[in-house]
Structure formats: C-alpha cells, structure tokens
Amino acid sequence: GQNIDQPTEMTATEGAIVQINCTYQTSGFNGLFWYQQHAGEAPTFLSYNVLDGLEEKGRFSSFLSRSKGYSYLLLKELQMKDSASYLCAVRDRITGGGNKLTFGTGTQLKVEL
C-alpha cells in the first residue's frame, strides 16, 4: 500500500514564496503528481515528476527525491488566487500490471495580504 503525508494547512503572504512538502512510502514508485483544487471545483493538474530533480513551470516548481520518498511544490510570487488545496498524488505499479494512483489529503493554502 501507500502512505502519503502532507501538511493540513499553510498560510503565506501575497508576493512571498511557499513550499508544500509531500512524503510518501510506496513499493513500486512510478510518478508523482501535484494538483490544485479550489473550493467547490475540480482538481486541475499542476506538475508531474518521475525522475529526481526540479521541474519548473512558471511560478510553480516541483521537486522529487525518489531515494528519500519526498517531493515539494514551490509557489513563487504568491497571489490571492493561489489560495486553494494542493493535492499530492503518487502512482505506483501494482502486481499483475498497471498502475494505482493514490492521493494525499491535500494541503489547504491560505494567501493573505
């Protein structure tokens, strides 16, 4: 099975930088996703990491260390609209073929003035 941990809540200031961590335990790691979900809306894809290192996409970056079972999502130049829940999801290979995607509980980010 999988165990995914991420902080429940974080608060940051507009214009600042925030790092949201995700740790996981899995037997057949095959990729990690970050999704953003605004209240009352569907999740939207932010990033995907399968190799170690940093993936940068505009104001958002995602880092992965497979040996440590660790990822983080970095948000720069925070805006009020970034207030949302950030979901870490880990995919791992399952016996018999195929993959299983498991989500963490999400980190509720509040951006303040």
Added chain:
Amino acid sequence: ETGVTQTPRHLVMGMTNKKSLKCEQHLGHNAMYWYKQSAKKPLELMFVYNFKEQTENNSVPSRFSPECPNSSHLFLHLHTLQPEDSALYLCASSQKADLSYNEQFFGPGTRLTVL
C-alpha cells in the same frame, strides 16, 4: 472548462432511491475514472475504465455500479445508498490508464447528499 462534464451537479436522494450520475469527456481520451471525495479524506479512486473495459475496482460496495458504454461516456448507477456515501463524486479522463505518464482531467463533480 476541462473538457469533462458531469450531470447533475447536485443530487439529494433517499436511501431507497435509484439514481445515476453521468460523465462525458470531449477530449478523445480512452480512459475514464470515478473518484469519491469526502470531507477531510483523500480523494479515493473507485473505478477505472480503459477502452470501455473496467480495469480497476477498488473494493467499492455493490450499491455503486459503473457503466461505460463507450470511451466518451461513463455512468455511476446508485441504489440503496447510505448517508456515509454523501460526498463529491468526481469523474476524470486521460489518454490511457496504464504504463505511462498520463495527465488526468477532472470534471466539476456531483455533490451527492443521501438522506
């Protein structure tokens, strides 16, 4: 708009009712998914369909019955539900279900309340 639509957006039903949730994707994808999102709990994958064939059922009770008539449509038939089944039910689609990176596109969800 993600290209995935769900109806109805809100549904209230009694425990003896039978209802169906509908999902449609306009992205030409081959894999479709049902998820359940309850308050304070992680998103839970319920069913996976790949090329209309069910490839995964995550120990979901039989009172939830999925149907995938073609790659663009996915239904979730509900009967004799329990109050604890009240949740947001999300549909998603992706290019294919297994073996490679595939970004999932989510619909807006159906907010289900079971009385």
